[in-house]
Amino acid sequence: MPGPVYDVTEVTIDGQVLEPEEYRVDAPGRLVRVGGGCWPDCQDMSAPPGEEGTFAVTYRIGLPVDxxxxxxxxxxxxxxxxxxxxxxxxxxxxxxxxxxxxxxxxxxxxxxxxxxxxxxxxxxxxxxxxxxxxxxNPYHLDSASGVYSPDFRRPRVQQWP
Incomplete structure (x- = not known):
């Protein structure tokens, strides 16, 4: 899921709402199914969320504040x-x-x-x-810093079937 995930409000599969104990969010924004279940392989993108054949995740983007x-x-x-x-x-x-x-x-x-x-x-x-x-932000940075390693191989991401 894009952005920092503050919390997941609701996950629905085929119109059925999953209990919060059935999933978790791992960094960086990866929704993981808990308890051995699998996520749907495909969905009907023409159907509105909550209908048969759909999969929807509602979540809030942000970081907790002190x-x-x-x-x-x-x-x-x-x-x-x-x-x-x-x-x-x-x-x-x-x-x-x-x-x-x-x-x-x-x-x-x-x-x-x-x-x-x-x-x-x-x-x-x-x-x-x-x-x-x-x-x-003690050093007045315009954006977050990042670390890159030439030894780390990024996973291959499929762009087209």
Whole structure:
């Protein structure tokens, strides 16, 4: 099955729903029948799922998230909702055109990070979001890394009958 499999919602063969104990998912996205059963060799592709002669798998794509990811997404959502709510009182400053980085008034000094520098470093300026991004992607990679070995022979995949 393409994509990282978060969970399998339902597997049907000839309209009959299989129990979750009758199958499992092995990496990378390989659905395995448990208990000695076999998957169908062919199916009627013109029939809708759930009919006689069909085989259908319903699953969700994704990876499980931890509490830190939930906190980061919550902070980002709150930030966007405050600034994008419209009206005059958008309190997060999403739409503000801030052109200063240092503020001094009545003995109070406040240094603010330059937004262009923050964004160019792949950060958002939100503490929880930036901390989570540094944990899951410390080197600011654009895509996942991979390892290839010249000794490993890839299995042959049939492209045409």
């Amino acid at each position: 509490e830190a990811a939930v906190a980061a997404v919550s902070e980002m959502t709150c930030h966007l909702l405050k600034g994008c709510a419209g009206g005059e009182n958008g309190s997060c400053g999403c739409n503000a055109n801030r052109n200063f980085t240092r503020y001094v008034r009545q003995g109070v000094e406040l240094d603010l990070p330059d937004p262009e520098v923050v964004y160019s470093q792949g950060r958002t300026g939100l503490p929880l979001v930036d901390a989570w991004l540094m944990v899951v």
